[in-house]
Amino acid sequence: MYQSFRSVKLVDPQLVDGHLSYFLGAIGITGLTALLGIREKGNVTKGANQTMVVSGAAGACGSIAGQIGRLDGCVRVVGICGSDEKCRALVEDLGFSAAINYRQEDVPARLKECCPGGVDVYFDNVGGTISDTVIAQMNNGGHVILCGQISQYNKDVPYPPPLSDETQDTLRSKNITRERFTVLNYMNKADAALCELSQWVKSGQIKVLETVVNGIGSMGDAFCSMMKGGNIGKQIIKISE
Numbered sequence: 001m002y003q004s005f006r007s008v009k010l011v012d013p014q015l016v017d018g019h020l021s022y023f024l025g026a027i028g029i030t031g032l033t034a035l036l037g038i039r040e041k042g043n044v045t046k047g048a049n050q051t052m053v054v055s056g057a058a059g060a061c062g063s064i065a066g067q068i069g070r071l072d073g074c075v076r077v078v079g080i081c082g083s084d085e086k087c088r089a090l091v092e093d094l095g096f097s098a099a100i101n102y103r104q105e106d107v108p109a110r111l112k113e114c115c116p117g118g119v120d121v122y123f124d125n126v127g128g129t130i131s132d133t134v135i136a137q138m139n140n141g142g143h144v145i146l147c148g149q150i151s152q153y154n155k156d157v158p159y160p161p162p163l164s165d166e167t168q169d170t171l172r173s174k175n176i177t178r179e180r181f182t183v184l185n186y187m188n189k190a191d192a193a194l195c196e197l198s199q200w201v202k203s204g205q206i207k208v209l210e211t212v213v214n215g216i217g218s219m220g221d222a223f224c225s226m227m228k229g230g231n232i233g234k235q236i237i238k239i240s241e
């Protein structure tokens with residue numbers, strides 16, 4: 001169905017129960033990024049008593065990734081995000097075990113509290129200080145899913161941005177993997193993954209959050225707002241019924 005994301009695609013409305021905007025998010029590139037990132041780089045194993053941490057957890061990718069982590073078998077999924085309202089949504093609406101507001105709380109202390117057995121899998125959307133803090137609390141043989149580094153996107157640095165020596169040392173000494181991940185390299189797995197996402201959404205096992213604004217004229221403001229955390233879930237621009 002998705003031959004390539006660089007050309008026009010024919011989509012099957014049944015996959016989204018008629019909710020067409022899901023093709024842009026949970027049952028589109030966003031959901032694929034979360035699912036394939038976890039499957040390709042996360043080494044999540046049922047019965048392994050793993051703890052997952054997700055940064056950017058209330059955003060489009062992060063909100064889906066945390067739910068998939070739980071469905072794939074992590075016993076504890078902790079989200080990090082930028083407001084109390086987002087924390088509440090993660091725990092009460094999406095089933096995260098706990099959530100940390102990085103703007104208000106002491107992230108290292110709260111992580112210790114929420115992840116008493118350390119962190120096994122880290123789905124990283126943000127990079128920077130938050131990621132240094134999470135990686136410092138990871139267990140031996142852990143896995144970082146390098147989804148994105150949004151905290152560094154306005155800096156003049158290459159991708160992925162260089163890590164501090166301390167974080168590099170932690171990765172090396174604890175044998176933690178952190179490989180580049182680009183969803184577009186796995187499009188041969190897209191059709192099967194979209195079916196899986198569709199079933200989870202239809203059955204209610206994955207809940208989808210969106211922030212909708214009206215009119216194509218709102219596009220620029222909505223994009224800037226998304227980059228600053230104005231969205232919960234996928235930022236959508238509605239241009240017609």
Ligand SMILES: NC(=O)c1ccc[n+]([C@@H]2O[C@H](COP(=O)([O-])OP(=O)(O)OC[C@H]3O[C@@H](n4cnc5c(N)ncnc54)[C@H](OP(=O)(O)O)[C@@H]3O)[C@@H](O)[C@H]2O)c1
Pocket residue numbers: 029030033056057058059060061062080081082083086125126130146147148149150151152181182183184226227228229230231233234235
């Ligand atoms: N690897 C791939 O193939 C692939 C594909 C698609 C997307 N991505 C990446 O996935 C990540 C999420 O993208 P998305 O489209 O789902 O966007 P999103 O998470 O819906 O929106 C971005 C979120 O990032 C957070 N943020 C912004 N600046 C931050 C900062 N300095 N520190 C911490 N958090 C910050 C904001 O939430 P708060 O309120 O929590 O700050 C904001 O809501 C991005 O890094 C993107 O590049 C990767």
Ligand SMILES: *[C@@H]1O[C@H](CO)[C@@H](O)[C@H](O)[C@H]1NC(C)=O
Pocket residue numbers: 049051115116117118
């Ligand atoms: C699972 O890990 C937690 C720490 O995260 C630990 O307290 C608990 O004993 C472990 N359970 C099993 C069954 O190994």
Ligand SMILES: *[C@@H]1O[C@H](CO)[C@@H](O)[C@H](O)[C@H]1NC(C)=O
Pocket residue numbers: 141175177
């Ligand atoms: C390091 O991790 C890799 C991949 O997770 C694993 O195959 C390897 O056995 C580990 N090495 C050691 C020394 O634990």
